[in-house]
Amino acid sequence: MPAAYPDSYYAATADLLEPFPELEGEVTCDVCVVGAGYTGLNAALSLALTGFDVVILDATRIAWAASGRNGGQVGSGQRLDQLKLEEMVGGNTAKKLWSVGEEAKAAVFGLIDKYAIDCDLKRGILHPAHKLEFAEEWQRYAEYLQANYDYADAEPLSEDALNERLGARKYYGGYADHGAGHLHPLKYALGLTRALKRTGARIFEESRIMRLRDQNAVELDTLRGMVRARFVLLAANTGLLDLDAHPRQHIMPIENYMLATEPLDEATRKSLIRDDYAVADSRFIVNYFRLAGDGRLIFGGGERYSPQAPRDTKRFVRRHMLKVFPQLRRTRIDYAWGGTVGITRHRLPYFQRISNNVLAAGGYSGQGVAMGTLGGQILAEAVQGVLERFDLLADLPKTAFPGGARLRHPLHVAGMIWFAMRDRLGSPLRRLRKQSKPATETAPDGPPGNGNGQPSLDGSQP
Numbered sequence: 001m002p003a004a005y006p007d008s009y010y011a012a013t014a015d016l017l018e019p020f021p022e023l024e025g026e027v028t029c030d031v032c033v034v035g036a037g038y039t040g041l042n043a044a045l046s047l048a049l050t051g052f053d054v055v056i057l058d059a060t061r062i063a064w065a066a067s068g069r070n071g072g073q074v075g076s077g078q079r080l081d082q083l084k085l086e087e088m089v090g091g092n093t094a095k096k097l098w099s100v101g102e103e104a105k106a107a108v109f110g111l112i113d114k115y116a117i118d119c120d121l122k123r124g125i126l127h128p129a130h131k132l133e134f135a136e137e138w139q140r141y142a143e144y145l146q147a148n149y150d151y152a153d154a155e156p157l158s159e160d161a162l163n164e165r166l167g168a169r170k171y172y173g174g175y176a177d178h179g180a181g182h183l184h185p186l187k188y189a190l191g192l193t194r195a196l197k198r199t200g201a202r203i204f205e206e207s208r209i210m211r212l213r214d215q216n217a218v219e220l221d222t223l224r225g226m227v228r229a230r231f232v233l234l235a236a237n238t239g240l241l242d243l244d245a246h247p248r249q250h251i252m253p254i255e256n257y258m259l260a261t262e263p264l265d266e267a268t269r270k271s272l273i274r275d276d277y278a279v280a281d282s283r284f285i286v287n288y289f290r291l292a293g294d295g296r297l298i299f300g301g302g303e304r305y306s307p308q309a310p311r312d313t314k315r316f317v318r319r320h321m322l323k324v325f326p327q328l329r330r331t332r333i334d335y336a337w338g339g340t341v342g343i344t345r346h347r348l349p350y351f352q353r354i355s356n357n358v359l360a361a362g363g364y365s366g367q368g369v370a371m372g373t374l375g376g377q378i379l380a381e382a383v384q385g386v387l388e389r390f391d392l393l394a395d396l397p398k399t400a401f402p403g404g405a406r407l408r409h410p411l412h413v414a415g416m417i418w419f420a421m422r423d424r425l426g427s428p429l430r431r432l433r434k435q436s437k438p439a440t441e442t443a444p445d446g447p448p449g450n451g452n453g454q455p456s457l458d459g460s461q462p
C-alpha cells in the first residue's frame with residue numbers, strides 16, 4: 001500500500017494522482033533523480049524535455065514531504081536579506097544571488113503558465129514588523145531594494161498603510177512585495193508531475209534509495225530494484241542526510257506546523273487580509289499566513305524544538321494564530337499538519353558536487369518553493385555542462401553544524417531558543433546597517449529574523 005498523504009488541507013483539496021509503481025528489477029537510464037519534490041521534479045522535467053532518458057524515484061509519494069505541505073509563499077531573493085548577503089559574500093555575489101532569486105520566482109510563474117497548472121496562484125506578500133524598530137528597518141530595506149536592486153515591487157508601508165491591508169493585532173508597519181506570490185504547494189507539485197509524466201520519464205514511488213555505488217556508472221539500490229545511471233541528482237532534501245556524509249553535516253531537519261480554518265465569508269476574509277496577499281512577519285520564529293483558494297486562513301507559526309509532533313497540532317498552532325487574529329477565537333480549525341524543513345547553518349541553499357557524476361541540492365531553509373524549482377533546473381543545466389549558476393551556489397560558504405551527529409541538534413536548538421527569547425524580550429536587532437561591515441560569523445546557527453521577510457522557517461519549522 002502506498003503511504004497516505006498527511007491529513008492536510010492540501011492533500012484534501014488536490015486532485016491526487018494514481019500511485020506510480022514501486023521500482024522492481026534493474027533499469028538503466030541517463031540520469032536518475034532521487035526525490036520528487038520541486039527540486040527533483042523540475043530537474044527531471046528539464047532533462048526529459050532536452051531528450052535525456054530520466055528515471056525519478058521517491059521514497060514515498062510525489063511531493064509527500066516539504067513540497068506538499070509548505071506555506072506556499074513564493075518569496076523574492078534568498079532566505080537571507082541582501083544586506084546580510086552583501087556582508088557575507090560581497091556585493092557582486094549578493095547581486096547575482098538576488099538575480100537567481102528573481103529567476104526562481106519567474107521559473108515558478110512560468111511553469112504554472114506553461115502547463116496551465118491550477119494551483120490558486122496569487123500575487124503579493126506583506127511583511128509586517130512586530131516591533132517599531134523592525135518596521136523602520138523594513139521600510140528602509142524596501143527603499144534599499146528599489147534603489148540598489150532596481151526592485152520597484154518593494155513598497156515601504158507605514159503603520160497606517162499596513163493596518164489598512166491587514167486586520168491583525170499590533171504590527172508597526174513594514175513593506176509589501178508586490179512581485180512575490182503564493183500558491184497551493186501540492187497542486188503545484190502535482191501539476192509539474194503531470195507535465196513530467198507526459199514526457200515519458202519513468203516515475204517510481206515507494207522506492208527509497210538505500211545505497212549508492214559511485215563507479216563509472218552510478219548504481220543505486222532500492223529494496224526491490226536497482227538503477228544504473230550515468231548521472232545522479234540527489235534531490236532528497238532532508239533525505240540527503242541518509243545518503244551522504246557531506247549533506248549530513250550541513251543540513252538540519254526542523255519540524256514546523258500549520259493549520260487551516262474553516263472557509264471564511266468574504267467580509268471576514270477582507271477584514272483579515274484585504275488584498276489576498278500572503279503574510280510573513282518579523283518574528284524570529286516567523287508567523288506566516290494567507291488565504292487559501294476556498295477562503296480558509298492557512299496559518300503557520302509557533303516554535304517547537306522537539307522532533308516529536310505536538311500532542312494536539314490544531315491546538316498548538318491555533319494558540320499562535322489567536323495572538324495575531326484574536327477575532328478568530330470562534331472559528332473552527334479543520335486541518336493541522338506538520339512538515340520538515342531542511343535548513344543550513346547560514347541559511348544559504350545547499351548545492352554540492354558529491355562526485356563527478358553525482359550532484360546534490362536542498363536545504364533551502366524555508367525558501368524552497370521558488371529556489372527548489374529553480375534548483376532543479378540548475379542541476380539539469382549542470383548535467384549538460386552549463387555550470388555558471390551551479391558553481392555560484394555550490395561555492396557559497398558552507399559551515400558544518402557544530403557538535404557532530406549527536407550534539408548538533410541540541411546546540412542548534414539552544415541557539416534558536418536564545419534568539420526566540422531575545423525576540424520576545426525586545427533586544428533591538430539593527431539589521432539595516434548604516435555602513436557595510438566586514439563579513440562576520442553569524443550567530444550559532446545563522447542570523448536571527450528574516451530580513452527579507454521570507455518565512456524564516458526556522459524553529460518549530462521552516
Ligand SMILES: Cc1cc2nc3c(=O)[nH]c(=O)nc-3n(C[C@H](O)[C@H](O)[C@H](O)COP(=O)(O)OP(=O)(O)OC[C@H]3O[C@@H](n4cnc5c(N)ncnc54)[C@H](O)[C@@H]3O)c2cc1C
Nearest residue numbers: 035037038039059067070071073209237239339367368369
Ligand atoms: C511547514 C513548511 C512550511 C514551508 N513554507 C515555505 C514557504 O512558504 N515558502 C517556501 O519557499 N518554502 C517553504 N518551505 C520550504 C519548502 O517547502 C522546501 O524548501 C521545498 O519544498 C524543498 O523541496 P525539495 O524538492 O528540495 O525537497 P522535498 O520537498 O523535501 O522533497 C524531497 C523528496 O525526497 C524524497 N526522499 C528522501 N529520501 C529519499 C531516498 N533515500 N530515496 C528516494 N527519495 C527520497 C522524499 O520522500 C521527498 O519527497 C516550507 C517547508 C515546510 C515543511
